[in-house]
Each structure stands twice: as C-alpha cells, then as structure tokens.
Amino acid sequence: MRLPLWLSVFAGAVVLGSACAPGSARQEPISSDNAARAERHFALAIEGEPGNLVSLMEGGGIGPGGVREAVQHHLAVYDDRANVRPQLAAELPSTSNGTWIVRPDGTMQTTYRLRPGITWHDGVALNPRDFAFAVTVHQDSTLPIGNANAARAVRAVEPVDDLTFRIEWQKTYPFAHALVEEDFGPFPTHLLEATYLSDKEKFPNLSYWKSEFVGTGPYKMVQWEPGSHLILKAYDGFYAGRAKIENITVRFITSHQTMVANLLAGTVDGTALDVLDFGEISSVKREWEQAGLRPLVVGSPRKWRVLGPQLNPEVANPREVLDVRFRKAMLHAVDRQVMADVLFEGQSPIADTVIPTNDPRWDWVKDVVVHYGFDQRMATQLLTEVGWRRGADGQFVTAGGDPAVLPVWVVGDPQGQQEMAIVADSWKALGVGVEQTVVPQAQQRDRRIRASFPSFDVTSVPVAYANFTLRAYSEQCPSERNQWSGNNRGCYMNPAYDRVVDSLNAAIDPADQRNLYRELVRIYAQDLPVLPMYFKIDSAIFRDGVVGPNVPTPGPSLAWNIAEWDITR
Numbered sequence: 245m246r247l248p249l250w251l252s253v254f255a256g257a258v259v260l261g262s263a264c265a266p267g268s269a270r271q272e273p274i275s276s277d278n279a280a281r282a283e284r285h286f287a288l289a290i291e292g293e294p295g296n297l298v299s300l301m302e303g304g305g306i307g308p309g310g311v312r313e314a315v316q317h318h319l320a321v322y323d324d325r326a327n328v329r330p331q332l333a334a335e336l337p338s339t340s341n342g343t344w345i346v347r348p349d350g351t352m353q354t355t356y357r358l359r360p361g362i363t364w365h366d367g368v369a370l371n372p373r374d375f376a377f378a379v380t381v382h383q384d385s386t387l388p389i390g391n392a393n394a395a396r397a398v399r400a401v402e403p404v405d406d407l408t409f410r411i412e413w414q415k416t417y418p419f420a421h422a423l424v425e426e427d428f429g430p431f432p433t434h435l436l437e438a439t440y441l442s443d444k445e446k447f448p449n450l451s452y453w454k455s456e457f458v459g460t461g462p463y464k465m466v467q468w469e470p471g472s473h474l475i476l477k478a479y480d481g482f483y484a485g486r487a488k489i490e491n492i493t494v495r496f497i498t499s500h501q502t503m504v505a506n507l508l509a510g511t512v513d514g515t516a517l518d519v520l521d522f523g524e525i526s527s528v529k530r531e532w533e534q535a536g537l538r539p540l541v542v543g544s545p546r547k548w549r550v551l552g553p554q555l556n557p558e559v560a561n562p563r564e565v566l567d568v569r570f571r572k573a574m575l576h577a578v579d580r581q582v583m584a585d586v587l588f589e590g591q592s593p594i595a596d597t598v599i600p601t602n603d604p605r606w607d608w609v610k611d612v613v614v615h616y617g618f619d620q621r622m623a624t625q626l627l628t629e630v631g632w633r634r635g636a637d638g639q640f641v642t643a644g645g646d647p648a649v650l651p652v653w654v655v656g657d658p659q660g661q662q663e664m665a666i667v668a669d670s671w672k673a674l675g676v677g678v679e680q681t682v683v684p685q686a687q688q689r690d691r692r693i694r695a696s697f698p699s700f701d702v703t704s705v706p707v708a709y710a711n712f713t714l715r716a717y718s719e720q721c722p723s724e725r726n727q728w729s730g731n732n733r734g735c736y737m738n739p740a741y742d743r744v745v746d747s748l749n750a751a752i753d754p755a756d757q758r759n760l761y762r763e764l765v766r767i768y769a770q771d772l773p774v775l776p777m778y779f780k781i782d783s784a785i786f787r788d789g790v791v792g793p794n795v796p797t798p799g800p801s802l803a804w805n806i807a808e809w810d811i812t813r
Contacts, residue, residue: 283490283491284488284489284491284810284811285489285490285491285492285493286489286491286492286493286513286514286790286809287492287493287494287495287511287512287513287514288311288492288493288494288495288512288513288515288516289494289495289497289503289506289507289512289516289519290494290495290496290497290515290516290519291497291498291503291516291519292497292498293470293471293496296454296457297312297315297316297453297454297465298312298316298426298453311476311492311494311516311802311803311806312801312803313461313801313803313804313806314461314462314463314492314803314806315365315459315461315463315464315465316457316460316461317331317332317460317461318331318332318423318425318426318428318429318430319331319332319333319356319375319423319424319428320421320423320424321804322422322424322801322804323804324794324795324804324805326603328421328424330359332358332359332362332370332460332483333357334357334359334360334407335357336421337354337356337420337421338421339752343355344421344752346416346752350415350416350750351412351414351415351416352413352415352417352420353410353411353412353413354410354411354420354421355404355408355409355410355411356372356375356408356409356410356411357407357408358371358372359483360407361483362483363460363481364432364435364458364459364460365458365459365464365465365479365481366432366435366458368432368434369406370430370460371406371407371433372401372403372404372405372406372407372408373403373433374429374430374431374432374433375401375409375428375429375430376402376403376409377429377430377431377433377436377437377440378395378427378428378429378430379398379401379427379428379429381429381431381440382395382396382427382428382429383395383396383398384444386444387444387447387448388448392426393425393427394417394423394425394427395427395428396427397413397414397415398411398412398413398414399412399413400412415750416749416750416752418750418751418752418757419709430460432458435452435458436450436452454468455467455468455474460483461479461482462478462479462482462484462487462806462807463476463477463478463479463487463492464476464477466491471496472495472496473493473494473496474493474494475491475492475494476492476493476494477490477491478490478491482807484807485807487806487808488792488807488808488809488810489810489811492806495512497512500519500520500521503515503519503524504520504524504527504528507528507787508531508532513786513787514540514784514785514786514787514790514793515784515785515786516784516802517542517543517546517782517783517784517795517802518546518782518783518784519784520783520785521659522587522588522592525541525783525784525785528785529785532787532788537787537788538788539785539786539787539788540786540787540790540791540793541783541784541786542783542784542786542793542795542802543781543782543784543795544600544602544781544782544795545592545600545602545707545779545780545781545782546706546707546780546781547704547705547706547707547779547780547782548595548598548704548705548706548707548712548776548779548780549663549702549704549776549777549778550702550703550704550705550774550775550776550777551574551575551667551700551702551774551775551777552701552702552703552733552734552774552775553565553571553699553700553734553772553773553775554697554699554700554701554734554735555734555735555736555737555773556695556721556734556735559695559697559698559735560698560699561651561699562642562648564630564631564642565699565700567630568770568771568772569626569629569630570626570627570630571772571775572616572626572772573622573623573624573625573626573627574623574650574676574700574775575616575772576616576618576620576622576623576626577620577623577670577671577673577674578618578666578670578671578775578777579618579666579670580594580618580777580778581594581618582670583663583666583667583778586662587659587662587663592778592779592781593778593779594777594778595778595779596614596615596616596769596776597609597613597765597768597769598705598707598712598765598768598776599707599761600707600779603707605761608757608761608762609762609765612765612769613769614769614770618670620673620674623674624674627640630643632648634675638675639676639677640674640675640676647677648675648676648677649676649677649678649679650676650677650699650700651678651679651681651697651698651699651700652664652678652679652680652681652699652701652702653681653682653683653700654680654681654683654702654703655682655683655688655703656682656683656684656688660703661682663702663777664680665680667700667702668680691722691727691728691729692722692728694722694733695722695728695733695735697733700775701733701734703733704780705774707779711731713745713748713764714730714731714732714745715731715732715773715774716738716741716767716768717731717732717741717742717745718732718736718737718738718739718741718742719732719742720732721735721736721737722735734773734774736771738771738773740767741764741771741773744760744763744764744767748760748761748764784802788813789811789812790809790811790812791809791810791811791812792805792806792808792809793809
C-alpha cells in the first residue's frame with residue numbers, strides 16, 4: 245500500500261543523500277574518522293525577513309515553521325509525538341508529586357525547578373527572575389504584545405532559590421505543565437530590565453530582538469544582514485551538549501521561484517515549514533529523485549481547511565444558511581476527495597472534524613465523528629426539506645421561487661481560489677448557482693469586511709487548541725464592541741458549546757478532558773459551525789544527506805530538535 249507523503253515520514257521513512265543539483269555527482273559520506281573535524285554548515289530558506297525573533301512581539305517571530313527554537317528554549321517543548329517534554333525545566337509539574345496544586349476556588353500553584361548549569365549565550369546563568377520578568381512584560385498592555393493567554397492567567401511568579409520558582413495562577417489553566425509559549429520567555433533580566441523600567445517606548449525596538457539576540461538555545465546569533473540572511477553558530481555552553489551542525493545560515497527569500505532555484509542549485513539545504521506549496525515541493529523532490537538523490541520531506545496536518553458559514557442572522561443570505569440541514573446538504577454536495585486529488589495529488593487527508601487522525605486525541609473522539617460523504621442524493625433530499633426545489637431546467641430555486649445562488653468568498657491566495665472553484669463546480673453540478681468573490685488585497689486586513697461575507701467563506705483554522713476552540717466560541721463573534729477582531733467570523737452562537745470550552749479551559753484530569761473533547765467534536769459534527777474540507781499539510785524539504793527534521797504531528801516546531809540535526813553527506 246502506498247502511504248501518503250506525510251504519513252510515510254510519520255511511519256519512520258527517513259531518507260538520506262547529497263546536496264548536489266540534478267545530474268551532478270553524489271558527494272561522499274562524511275567518514276567517522278573525519279566527522280569530528282568537519283565543520284558542518286547548513287543553509288535554511290525562510291519566506292522573507294522576520295521582524296524579530298520573539299513571536300509575540302509585534303511584527304516578530306520566525307514562527308512555528310521556522311528556527312526560533314534554535315536560539316531560544318522554553319520550560320517545555322512538544323516532541324514529534326505531541327508529547328510534552330521538559331526543556332529548561334528539570335521536570336514537569338504534576339499533581340502526583342505535589343508540584344501542581346489546584347485549589348477549590350480554581351486558582352493554582354505550579355512549582356518549576358530549572359536544570360542546573362543553563363546559561364544565556366553571554367555566559368550569565370539563567371535564573372527564575374528571567375521568567376518572572378518575561379511574564380511581567382507579556383502582561384503589560386502598553387507594549388505591542390500578541391495574544392499572551394498563559395501569562396495573563398498568572399497572578400505572580402515567585403522565585404524560591406537560584407533554580408526554583410512558583411507560579412501562582414488566577415484561574416485553572418490546563419496547560420500549566422506545558423509552558424511552550426513565548427509569554428514565559430525567559431527574558432534576560434540583566435540585559436533588558438533596566439530599559440523596560442526606564443524607557444518602555446524604546447524597549448520593543450531594541451536591537452536585542454534581532455541582531456543582538458541572546459537566548460538559551462543550542463545556537464547563538466552571530467550576524468543579521470538585513471534583507472539577506474542571518475547566521476547562527478553552535479553555542480559551546482549549551483546545557484544539553486553542543487549541536488552537531490556548526491553553523492546555520494537562514495536565508496530570507498520572498499520568491500517561491502527563487503527558493504526552488506536555490507534548492508536545486510544546492511545553495512540552500514532545506515526550507516522552513518509551509519514556505520513552498522505542495523506542488524513546488526513535489527517538483528523539487530521529483531527532480532532530485534530523478535538525479536538519483538533521496539531528499540527528506542517532512543510535514544504534518546497543521547491547518548484545518550473549512551467552509552465557514554455565515555450564521556449571523558443580520559448578515560446571512562440566503563437565510564437557509566442558518567438551518568443546519570442546509571449546511572449538511574452543502575457539505576454532502578462537495579467532492580472533497582477531488583479537492584485533495586487536485587490540490588495535493590491525494591496526499592492530504594480529508595477532514596471530518598478538527599482532530600487529525602495522527603493526533604493522540606483522535607482515539608478519544610473517533611466514534612463521535614460524523615462523515616459527510618459526497619452524496620448528491622442526500623444533498624437534494626436535505627435541500628428539499630428546507631423548501632428548495634428544482635425548476636424545469638434542473639436548477640434549484642428557493643422557497644420564494646428565486647434562483648438559488650450562494651455567494652462564496654475567499655482571500656486572494658491561489659490555493660484558496662482553486663478550492664473555491666472546486667466547491668463551485670460541485671454545487672453547480674447539484675443545480676445550485678455560485679457567485680465567487682475574491683476579497684481584494686486592500687480589503688483583506690479590514691476585519692469588518694471579512695466578517696460580512698453573506699454565505700460561505702473559504703478559510704483555514706490552525707489545529708492549535710486556542711484556534712479551533714475559539715473558532716465557534718460566542719464571545720469571539722466579530723462586532724463593533726470588539727473592533728471586529730473575533731475568531732468566530734461566522735458568529736456561531738451555542739451556549740452548550742461555550743460551556744464545553746469553558747470547562748476544557750479548566751480541565752486537568754485526562755478523563756475529564758476526554759469527555760469534553762468528545763462533546764466538542766460531537767457539536768462540531770452535528771451542528772456544523774464550519775464545514776470541514778481537508779487538513780492542509782505544512783511541509784518542508786531537505787536535500788539528500790540531511791537527517792533529524794521530523795514533525796509528523798501538529799504540536800512541535802520544525803526546530804524542536806535542531807541540536808540533533810546532522811549532515812551525513
């Protein structure tokens with residue numbers, strides 16, 4: 245049986261080879277005798293230049309598909325199986341050993357102890373004050389900080405000694421043992437605190453966030469050449485042992501065509517996640533394989549592609565969109581397998597709910613998932629139930645006798661437009677007219693316009709917990725009150741769903757989490773606040789001979805284990 249590309253990587257198919265361009269000679273392996281002497285150099289392509297190296301600072305972040313974790317480590321990290329591992333922490337807090345206390349009023353205390361011997365890249369020892377300072381910064385509403393949910397749930401961070409600190413939580417936070425977020429830093433107090441206290445306007449513009457970054461990760465910043473690249477060098481004092489690759493050059497490349505050319509020419513060795521689309525990665529892979537090389541492709545389902553229905557009664561047009569039978573009809577009418585075949589050569593998995601099948605939570609929810617297969621007969625039956633009927637020409641008309649036409653919106657990316665065209669073709673084949681609208685680039689950042697789509701919106705939902713839970717949360721309905729910024733763009737309102745999310749946000753016991761996830765998925769399946777299409781696989785490609793990158797599940801960053809990457813040829 246031929247495994248999909250992303251599953252073949254997940255199953256352990258690691259492939260090796262050289263960086264030569266097609267047709268050139270294969271490089272010799274690095275022998276065990278000279279491996280210790282050889283300085284390994286690696287070039288990684290990312291899409292454009294980041295604003296800085298901290299994702300929550302405005303304009304910043306070499307994000308989840310990038311290399312931020314090469315220079316900065318956190319208390320914990322997700323590994324390639326979506327398990328939480330201690331990173332800077334010596335161990336994770338738990339209720340069993342008394343380091344995670346949940347009080348009757350919902351407040352909590354967690355105790356963290358750091359690994360001994362961790363130093364910043366300038367040699368200064370990491371200490372608990374660096375975490376307390378980071379939380380203070382991320383709680384500061386006067387700074388251009390993003391959505392620091394974890395830090396804002398904290399009442400205080402209290403250092404106990406040089407390695408130990410306690411976190412006092414204002415409310416129950418179920419991920420208190422998995423602090424992988426930027427909002428706990430750490431931030432080097434000895435470098436940043438004085439400026440923060442004396443000049444907050446200057447603070448977010450410090451060169452520290454870019455060319456003078458000092459972190460705790462396996463690599464340290466050596467050079468940042470604006471508009472071109474940055475250079476990282478293995479840090480001798482890294483607490484887990486020196487990284488295998490000596491130098492990493494991160495090249496800023498905005499053109500996909502240029503990135504592909506650099507890969508084939510051997511001037512870059514690999515890409516970050518989701519900087520090339522599936523077709524481009526497949527093309528590079530084929531060329532390398534035709535030359536006798538064996539590239540490494542890694543990827544995981546990180547985005548849930550959906551049709552978002554307009555459920556705001558003041559906006560929805562036609563009104564039948566508000567009827568779940570209508571939404572089920574239109575989902576039955578989309579040939580999602582054709583979509584996956586056209587866009588991803590059948591490699592991308594069809595989505596029936598927000599939890600991918602390789603997520604550990606899939607076993608919790610799989611029996612409550614509903615599969616809405618391509619079924620025009622069922623779609624016709626459901627449309628008839630809501631009052632639509634076929635006219636003499638075979639096309640549907642509404643209960644009022646008007647031609648049935650559904651407006652569908654999408655932002656201007658080519659893949660989204662392809663998806664919209666496939667949806668339109670499926671619905672037209674059923675006998676429903678479609679009015680396709682590509683939101684102009686000038687309006688794509690206008691949140692009020694984006695929330696005003698009449699019928700359906702082709703969009704993505706990241707499979708991260710905060711994204712998919714808030715996608716249907718009532719308070720996230722965009723409105724003038726929240727400056728049209730809510731994640732629930734279709735304004736789905738369901739108090740039962742809100743209660744599930746509220747309970748999940750406070751659930752510590754895995755048994756409770758299991759039951760709540762099942763209820764959340766059941767509501768998604770039966771009420772269809774979004775119409776699921778497929779999981780988009782965020783992929784990266786590396787030349788023959790690169791070993792180590794591995795991200796089969798949605799949790800980890802590409803660089804979660806970058807200190808273990810190596811080049812064998």
